Amino acid sequence: MSNHLQPHIRCSEEDMANYAILPGDPQRVERIKEFLTDAREIAFNREHKSVVGYYKGVRIMAVSTGMGGASTGIAVEELHNIGVKAMIRIGSCGALQTGIRLGDLIIVNGAVRDEGASKAYIDDIYPAVPNTDLLNKVIDAAKEQKFPYHVGIGRSHDSFYTDREDDIDAYWAKRGVLGADMETAALFVIGGLRGVKTASILNTVVEYEGNLEDEINQYVDGENAVSDGEKKEILTALEAFVAMEHSSENGGDKS
Ligand SMILES: O=P(O)(O)O[C@H]1O[C@H](CO)[C@@H](O)[C@H]1O
Numbered sequence: 578m579s580n581h582l583q584p585h586i587r588c589s590e591e592d593m594a595n596y597a598i599l600p601g602d603p604q605r606v607e608r609i610k611e612f613l614t615d616a617r618e619i620a621f622n623r624e625h626k627s628v629v630g631y632y633k634g635v636r637i638m639a640v641s642t643g644m645g646g647a648s649t650g651i652a653v654e655e656l657h658n659i660g661v662k663a664m665i666r667i668g669s670c671g672a673l674q675t676g677i678r679l680g681d682l683i684i685v686n687g688a689v690r691d692e693g694a695s696k697a698y699i700d701d702i703y704p705a706v707p708n709t710d711l712l713n714k715v716i717d718a719a720k721e722q723k724f725p726y727h728v729g730i731g732r733s734h735d736s737f738y739t740d741r742e743d744d745i746d747a748y749w750a751k752r753g754v755l756g757a758d759m760e761t762a763a764l765f766v767i768g769g770l771r772g773v774k775t776a777s778i779l780n781t782v783v784e785y786e787g788n789l790e791d792e793i794n795q796y797v798d799g800e801n802a803v804s805d806g807e808k809k810e811i812l813t814a815l816e817a818f819v820a821m822e823h824s825s826e827n828g829g830d831k832s
């Protein structure tokens with residue numbers, strides 16, 4: 578653990594909480610802040626905006642990762658350096674299966690490592706998986722709040738606008754992958770290697786074979802189902818952390 582101000586996220590041990598919610602978008606940090614009490618902004622440097630506050634008495638940080646595995650890896654490492662023990666990504670994704678609707682949550686139980694950051698750490702036979710205990714608490718939280726959710730594999734990628742993206746999506750869709758994002762695999766692998774508990778909840782902002790740019794623009798404009806999906810993923814992550822705090826007080830899973 579380090580008392581030093583971390584060079585990118587600009588947080589130190591005194592800002593630390595055991596739990597951190599990691600959106601990609603810095604603007605989402607502001608919206609998470611609305612769910613917290615006694616919340617204060619810690620820093621906003623590059624793509625990393627951070628706040629700390631309380632939810633049902635549990636101290637929780639929210640720190641944006643920016644887009645992609647490279648900046649996510651930096652955030653995970655620096656949060657680990659100041660002592661954060663568990664991290665839940667709340668992201669947006671494009672669905673890869675019909676039947677997954679805008680605003681539905683995808684809870685990722687394993688990620689295809691189609692990105693470079695995790696491979697810089699370890700060979701790609703190493704699995705990108707969440708912590709089982711935290712995954713179960715996320716699923717329970719979504720179920721208890723009656724949010725629409727799907728549990729399955731995600732594909733994390735580095736490049737959004739390649740000429741082959743439709744074919745690549747079709748390839749992974751046929752193999753049962755539920756959705757695509759850019760950060761989950763790096764979070765799972767780097768967090769796993771560092772002994773950090775991780776999970777990832779993705780809000781569906783593009784339906785399968787929907788219009789990628791139009792639907793993401795709607796999301797940025799804060800419209801309807803996808804904005805509700807964001808609130809649902811925030812509440813799911815917060816409740817999972819509350820459950821984790823209470824189970825550790827009661828001698829729960831120490832893995
Ligand atoms: O909304 P966030 O969390 O940034 O997640 C998704 O959105 C970005 C692309 O639009 C990528 O970062 C992707 O993973």
Ligand SMILES: O=c1cc[nH]c(=O)[nH]1
Binds near residue numbers: 669671672758759789
């Ligand atoms: O299709 C999508 C939508 C959001 N984010 C992605 O990575 N892919």
